[in-house]
Amino acid sequence: MKITVLLTTFWNKTRIIWNKIYPILNFKSRGKVLRLLALSLLLGLSVYIFYLDSSIREAFDGRKFALPARVYGRALEMYVGLKLTPAQFVDELKALSYHENPEPNEAASYKFTANGVEFTTRDFAFWDGPQPSQRLRVEFADGKVTLLQERGTPDKDIPLLRIEPPIIGGIYPGHNEDRALLKLNQVPKPLIDALISVEDHKFYSHWGVDPRGIARALFKTISGQRIEGGSTLTQQLVKNFFLTSERSLTRKANEVLMSLLLELHYSKDEILETYINEIFLGQDATRAIHGFGLASYFYFDRPLDRLELHEIATLVGMVKGPAVYDPRKKPDLVLQRRNVVLQEMVRLNVITQAQFVVARQKPLGVVYRAPSGTSPYPAFLQLVHRQLQRDYREQDLRSEGLRIFTTLDTRIQHLAEQALALRLGQIEKARKIPANTLEGAVVISSTQTGEIQAVVGGREARYAGFNRAIDARRQIGSLAKPIVYLTALENPGRYTLVTQLDDSPLVWKQRGTTDWKPKNYDNKFHDTVQLRTALAHSYNVSTARLGIDLGIDTILDKLPKFGIERRPPPFASSLLGAFELSPMEVTQLYQTIADGGFRTPLRAIREIVTAEGKPLQRYPLNVEQVAQPAPVYLLTAALQGVVREGTAQSMTNWLPEELHVAGKTGTTDDLRDTWFAGYTGDHVAVVWVGRDDNKSTGLTGASGAMTVWGEMMKNIQPEPLQPVVPEDIELVNVDPLTGLRNSEDCKSAMLMPFIKGSVPTEISPCTIATATPPKVEDKPVVKTEVKAERKPESKPEVKEEGKKNWLQRLFN
């Protein structure tokens, strides 16, 4: 209504002015020129005021309710039997800003007991409803939770406890402003009193400006002193909206005009409420702390309505300049300022002398907390943000105060970050690679639910730069091979794990490409090798031949089912991974294999709730069976062979054999990219190590990425991989060398899974002597790889032509 009236008035005035100007535009007399000038000035001023008016209202209306989306990590679910140590548990509590207290009865406090921890949770509104604060006791033994009780009279065992999840970031309005919005009636009266006492005690009577203040400021400016002071709360709000710290008369004039306009349009309460939510109160790395609501958490880790008088006075004191009055950096100065605020309050009779005396004696009480920026997990947050952008408008994400519950497991995330940074540093040092030239990325998901538990976008995990986990697309090399082998194993009439493959020289002619002559990494050909051995040692020639026999299109057609949307070029070289994927895409591929042929789209978000706590959306678990369990079981057995006796054999330096990890190394052209993709009973993880400039790293999958994987999993302590044996799988004894059947009591035999009906019929005599050869045969190959790895430029033995094509170089 007001807007319409103003617009009409403005338009009418402009028309009147124009009608007057028009007849005198012929410049016939000097008087007319003067009048014209005066009118132009008037017109200009009107236009300017109109402009200011609309800007201030736009800013005020637009930002009055801007509330960032809050993103939470996963909530720790505790129950008897959970693998968790007291130290891990307390780390979790500390990350949630719990504090140690000998009487842990107030929310967010804990104490150690003989066998565990006593603690009290906070109230928390989960997706499925509120959960009140609880007083609890947990006990541990042998790295597990052994008791979980609610403390009371009497104590009561509880089956399950969900601890409030950590905030892992926010999606903020422009300028990374964060706030926790408050309505005026939620703001404690002492705060309003303090604010008005100290900053603007005529707030309820002025028109937006204090003429005496302005006069004083003007005098000081004219007399050459510093321009300062005289700002009402309204003026401060205007200043805050336009974010300029410029000190000039023009700006001051603008500020005065805008303040008057603001008061014209809005009530005192609206202005005060906005001020309380808007005012800048500190900086947390890249995140700006706006408003008293958020500042209360940021400095005292409590909501505003639970602050005591002296704490409120501290916050109000900081309004003068949070950069200068930073209680963490300058506690003495802030204490002094706080007491000035208290003094002013008692002078204006908004608090009693007794209250003043008590408050004045209190310490500051600000909590120590490391600044966290917009998110300590920028790579994961970016993934969440992208998923949200598919379903929500950017504006809503930044302003509607949505609460987003995600899958990030902060413990696993930290271990992944640490392993990547540690190993890259160690590798650089050991191999005399210039420091900080290697880069890497990690993605970890849960095997059966497809939830993304950790994303590391680079070795500087806190730095929100290039997110290699999502955006770096690199050739995947041998990581593509399992798809070839799966396709073979799906045809049990032709292929089993012990089928002999031809690893003799191969020349492949395909229209549109030059002749292709794949080579093995060790520059040798191996005549015939068992299928499982070819995968374990990542032989290129036998794999290529196998893939060509099965049909390049048949194999590549499988990829979309496994969640790989981009189609590789239809060349034989694609069978050996001459196409680019991101670590995230590779994780999806391996997740499907790890989960027995069930594709579960990787998820980073579980639920979204509105600012009012209303459930908005769930991202449920979806499953699609894209491969039969039996061939996938065989493939897993073969991938376990990669770790047990193949290219990833040195994994034993990190993980015990009993974990039966399955995985695959990948190395590309000139050792540019090194990969390891693998899985345990509960996690799928993919690691990429390479250089941003795409130059050679001098590393292989086994010496680069795999070591990061091992280091990381060693600390995560995963569950062993023991897939359920599908019904159509039969386990029989075979001679490891020939693949022929051995008797059941044969000691040199190896237990090998087969799809029913494909078990070898020919019996081989049992000889103890043949018990070890596979290892003897395997080891030199591994050694060869290690050797080659250290001398990447060493000349291959088998050299068929002087100039090699890119693909031959790729898989040397």
Add this chain to the structure above:
Amino acid sequence: MSLLVAGCAGVKTQPTVAGTTPETVTQGETPQTTPPAQPGDVIIAEPIPKPIESTNNAVIALLDRAKLDLGAGQREAAGASLERALRIEPRNPWLWYELAQLRLAQGQYAQAVSLSHKSISFAGRDKSLQALNWRLVGNARIAQGNPNGAEQAFKRATDLEQSLSVKGLD
């Protein structure tokens, strides 16, 4: 409408799965033969002992909660509780079966089929649970308009049940 009934039947008969312990499995208590239960029947009236779906109290608590949610018509919440249980025991075939039943009730037939297969993949040699899953697949296929596929699934379920009852007689 018939789809809905079939779907609901799948869920509501779950607690009646008499004994999914091999010895006590009985025939005839199949989803397609059970009369549609009234809303709210899901939790109450379970004269026959339930199968042991988990030995973990946290999982049992979540299953109970899921059933309560379902009884209150809150399928989304029930799904969320089942997923919480699955995070604790991701290889528990009963939980996948429960989720499959829920998806069937929600009319998400393709998901119901996939989840049943996933339950089967973790069921190992538990033929009674496999049979339940095949029945569920059959119901979902009926709802999908695939009577032939449904028949095959029901046949597999019956074969499994018969092999169990024969064993039981031994």
